[in-house]
Amino acid sequence: MRTAREYNFDGLVGPSHNYAGLSFGNVASFSNVRSSSNPRQAALQGLAKMRALAARGFAQAVMPPQARPNFRLLRRIGFSGTDADVLARAYREAPVILACAYSAAPMWTANAATVSPSSDTQDGRVHFTAANLNNKLHRSEEHVQATRTLRAIFGDSDHFMVHDALPPVPAFGDEGAANHTRFAGSHGAAGVEFFVYGRVEFDPSAPSPKKYPARQTLEASQAVARLHGLDPARTVFASQNPEVIDQGVFHNDVIAVGNGNVLFYHDQAFLDEAGTLEALRRALAVVDTELLPVRVATGQVPVADAVASYLFNSQLLSKPDGGMALLVPHECRENEAVARYLDGLVAGGGPIDELLEFDLRQSMRNGGGPACLRLRVALSDDEARAMHQGVVMTEALYAKLVPWVEQYYRDRIEPKDLADPQLANECLAALEELERILGLPGLYDLS
């Protein structure tokens, strides 16, 4: 077995971060619609988390934001003239679509791709499939830049394979790693890949939510597993409980998280709880590893509290010196049931022996917690050396990114600001400079 480390690639929040209520089924996004955002604070909150984890010895990297506004989208649907004309007319006639073109949603990199480490794949390379995110207009084109970014960082084809997104149709709705987790004895060991879906396109009898959309299909999860060359004996597909999707659990990572051999989950997360655990146990037996479930009962934390606090949208991290830390957002402390649960969890002598808390309120108000903000990529030492080094979080990089944010980011964006051509210029200038900071010339197609 090779030694490997899990790199968390956190999305750097882009300069157009705003609250547009674009995600039906995501309670926070809907409740904060049209309130004013603070992109500068959002980016600094994210950077503070990255810096703190890097300082603790976790492998941490940064995933750059995407170019906004998406003029290609606006022009393709009939807005024409100069860039300023496009923005003015879109603001007048289709303000919600303008907000889609401006969305900073790529910050939630758990949705950028599904990642399979080399110890799980047939060809021994790390495989990535960019997520098509086709359930929401504002996220449906992210895969274009996500693929380009992943290829820029993981360009070495001896070690890495970056697949294009699945066909962008409802049958292949794919939301990436938000519905995927990996279990293994250690980051470098052969493991079990666990895909959770909300809907089955070609089985009308399969349960599905009634109120909110299921964004991930079984067909998409199966396609990703095939593309990555996963061993069927070490791959588990499980249905999410459609009833919790209807309560605001729009991704499985809002109700469960896994790391190592631990599954931290809510008792209502899966359609068939016992069957899902059994399937995971059987698959883990193939690699001589025992599943360690940490089950949270509805009586301890009702689903509504899990959704409001994002308890399960936490990062479960294997600490460099042993033990596991659970990184939760501040909102968990403010929820009585969750705070009580967390006090007992760490005192309880289980696998999770430390809590880390961060203020990520700017992202949380759009339904993005700590786990949404990061894409996990387990890399062997050779693979880590083969990726682009400019994105690895260090004190030096942090010291460059903070003044960059302070120079280019506004501290307030309201809906009307999206019509301001100056905002578009600022976003462009910021990314031009970021290409230099990260050492990734040509990262963006800024033509």
Ligand SMILES: N=C(N)NCCC[C@H](NC(=O)CCC(=O)O)C(=O)O
């Ligand atoms: N759970 C994970 N992994 N990711 C969270 C993604 C949040 C994102 N919110 C938004 O896109 C809101 C944008 C707005 O309303 O302005 C979404 O719903 O896709």
